[in-house]
Amino acid sequence: MERRKNWYLTLGLALTVLSVGYSALGLFWTPYSPTAISTADQYAAPSVSHLFGCDHMGRDVFSRTLEGASATLTIALAVLAIGFAAGLVLGALCGYYGGAADAFVMRVCDAVAAFPSVLLGLVVIAVIGPGKYNVILALGVLFIPSFARLARGEFLKYRDRDFVRAARLMGVSNLRIIFVHILPNTWPVLLSGLTIGFNNAVLAEASMSYLGIGVTPPDTSLGRMISEAQSYFATSPWLILFPALVMILMILGVGMVGEGIRERLGDK
Amino acid sequence: MAEPILDIQNLNSWYGKGKDRVQALKNVSLTLAPGEALGIVGESGSGKTTLAKCVLGLVTDYQGILRVNSSRPQMVFQDPYGSLNPARTVGWFLEEALRASGVRDRKERKARAVDMLVQVGLTEEHYGRKPARLSGGQRQRVSIAAALIQGSKLIVLDEPVSALDVTLQAQILQLLADLREKYRLSYLFISHDLAVVYQLCDRVCVMYHGQVVEEGDVDAVYDDPQHDYTKKLLAASLALD
Ligand SMILES: Nc1ncnc2c1ncn2[C@@H]1O[C@H](COP(=O)(O)OP(=O)(O)OP(=O)(O)O)[C@@H](O)[C@H]1O
Numbered sequence: 001m002e003r004r005k006n007w008y009l010t011l012g013l014a015l016t017v018l019s020v021g022y023s024a025l026g027l028f029w030t031p032y033s034p035t036a037i038s039t040a041d042q043y044a045a046p047s048v049s050h051l052f053g054c055d056h057m058g059r060d061v062f063s064r065t066l067e068g069a070s071a072t073l074t075i076a077l078a079v080l081a082i083g084f085a086a087g088l089v090l091g092a093l094c095g096y097y098g099g100a101a102d103a104f105v106m107r108v109c110d111a112v113a114a115f116p117s118v119l120l121g122l123v124v125i126a127v128i129g130p131g132k133y134n135v136i137l138a139l140g141v142l143f144i145p146s147f148a149r150l151a152r153g154e155f156l157k158y159r160d161r162d163f164v165r166a167a168r169l170m171g172v173s174n175l176r177i178i179f180v181h182i183l184p185n186t187w188p189v190l191l192s193g194l195t196i197g198f199n200n201a202v203l204a205e206a207s208m209s210y211l212g213i214g215v216t217p218p219d220t221s222l223g224r225m226i227s228e229a230q231s232y233f234a235t236s237p238w239l240i241l242f243p244a245l246v247m248i249l250m251i252l253g254v255g256m257v258g259e260g261i262r263e264r265l266g267d268k
Numbered sequence: 269m270a271e272p273i274l275d276i277q278n279l280n281s282w283y284g285k286g287k288d289r290v291q292a293l294k295n296v297s298l299t300l301a302p303g304e305a306l307g308i309v310g311e312s313g314s315g316k317t318t319l320a321k322c323v324l325g326l327v328t329d330y331q332g333i334l335r336v337n338s339s340r341p342q343m344v345f346q347d348p349y350g351s352l353n354p355a356r357t358v359g360w361f362l363e364e365a366l367r368a369s370g371v372r373d374r375k376e377r378k379a380r381a382v383d384m385l386v387q388v389g390l391t392e393e394h395y396g397r398k399p400a401r402l403s404g405g406q407r408q409r410v411s412i413a414a415a416l417i418q419g420s421k422l423i424v425l426d427e428p429v430s431a432l433d434v435t436l437q438a439q440i441l442q443l444l445a446d447l448r449e450k451y452r453l454s455y456l457f458i459s460h461d462l463a464v465v466y467q468l469c470d471r472v473c474v475m476y477h478g479q480v481v482e483e484g485d486v487d488a489v490y491d492d493p494q495h496d497y498t499k500k501l502l503a504a505s506l507a508l509d
């Protein structure tokens with residue numbers, strides 16, 4: 001039991017550090033310009049000068065996966081920042097105070113959560129237009145309900161605990177009780193939810209880019225690269241292999257970290 | 269007699285609304301003098317906790333006179349595992365009470381928190397510990413420290429020792445007796461264990477179905493119970509010994 005828990009967390013963290021490090025590298029450095037077109041290198045197979053080969057326009061796939069991974073990572077993190085921050089505040093207040101406002105907010109969350117976020121994202125993008133920032137905004141807002149629900153459950157669990165009552169009797173303000181007394185107790189559950197959210201955000205961005213309503217050229221992302229590469233899968237499989245590999249490692253790593261956290265929780 | 273620290277006259281209290289509304293307290297009257305310990309005994313559901321909640325301002329649906337002449341009465345809870353914040357250290361929790369009562373200086377807060385720990389029989393070593401690394405008895409000592417650190421004179425104790433084993437019970441009861449004398453505290457001490465009440469309290473109120481059915485000095489009530497229910501309670505506790 002002990003060994004398995006560590007195994008998940010350790011390997012997960014290693015993969016996460018690897019894939020996030022790779023994506024972070026893409027923010028600062030790529031061996032070639034990710035958009036430089038070269039007819040001579042069209043469909044070039046992986047080699048020493050082009051590690052991951054070249055695509056249909058002769059662009060260096062290694063450079064493009066670096067840039068695509070960093071775009072995917074920043075989009076996912078920005079989506080989480082919006083969804084998690086707003087969801088946490090909303091859920092914390094609803095769970096702690098309860099009442100009619102809580103019932104109303106949760107009803108709205110249920111309604112939003114009843115549809116797949118990619119589908120709703122499609123609708124939102126149809127209204128506000130595609131592009132990196134609109135994708136972040138659309139997905140960020142659509143991610144609020146799931147985090148709100150998670151946070152609400154946690155705060156509901158703690159609000160009638162004796163230590164919260166004790167703090168109230170001491171004269172500690174409600175907001176301080178929520179964010180300074182209760183919040184630290186909820187981190188393990190919220191963090192594990194955050195890892196699931198991260199993977200959902202990566203996949204949602206990929207799905208939207210795949211459908212052509214996500215990141216628009218000249219920007220790229222892992223999802224966009226996979227989408228572009230599908231026509232050349234039979235002849236140049238590296239075009240799809242490498243971006244898919246980076247995405248899988250990213251999702252696998254973060255997912256295993258979440259699993260590790262959950263197992264550690266279960267032990268308590 | 270000095271002005272009572274707690275004065276309750278004809279207190280009625282309810283739970284629920286509309287046709288689900290049930291009365292939990294019926295015409296309860298009692299007073300508590302400064303430095304006095306009053307035991308509240310009664311079977312499960314007789315309204316003891318409800319009475320405590322009224323005193324602490326946690327119940328709003330009540331009628332009658334309820335005068336509390338103490339700043340922020342505090343509570344010691346039954347379950348030593350639930351009354352401390354698992355994510356925070358003992359020292360942090362005690363200092364939080366001081367912060368809430370306006371002590372700005374960090375050094376002063378720490379010094380007072382450590383001093384309070386010593387007062388309840390712990391040491392500075394426990395200051396940085398989280399509750400998970402304390403025993404049940406130590407936790408209850410921390411809860412007592414937290415209840416006292418703001419200087420409250422009225423302390424409500426809801427079954428504070430019933431979750432502890434017998435030797436620990438005796439230690440905590442001794443501590444409570446010492447602290448009462450030292451700080452001239454008033455206790456509203458809830459228990460269904462008559463022996464415990466006898467040990468710690470000056471007077472006792474017997475509650476039955478939300479009413480006070482008997483009230484008096486512990487010796488008098490124990491030697492010569494008037495109400496049938498008190499007699500039954502006494503017989504039951506004697507049978508246990
Ligand atoms: N939150 C609540 N909502 C509705 N009814 C309640 C609530 N709390 C208590 N009651 C009812 O009020 C009555 C008195 O309950 P109370 O908790 O004061 O009893 P108690 O004497 O403290 O019992 P115990 O010894 O089991 O702690 C009981 O009949 C109980 O069912």
Ligand SMILES: [Mg+2]
Pocket residue numbers: 316317318426
């Ligand atoms: Mg009770």
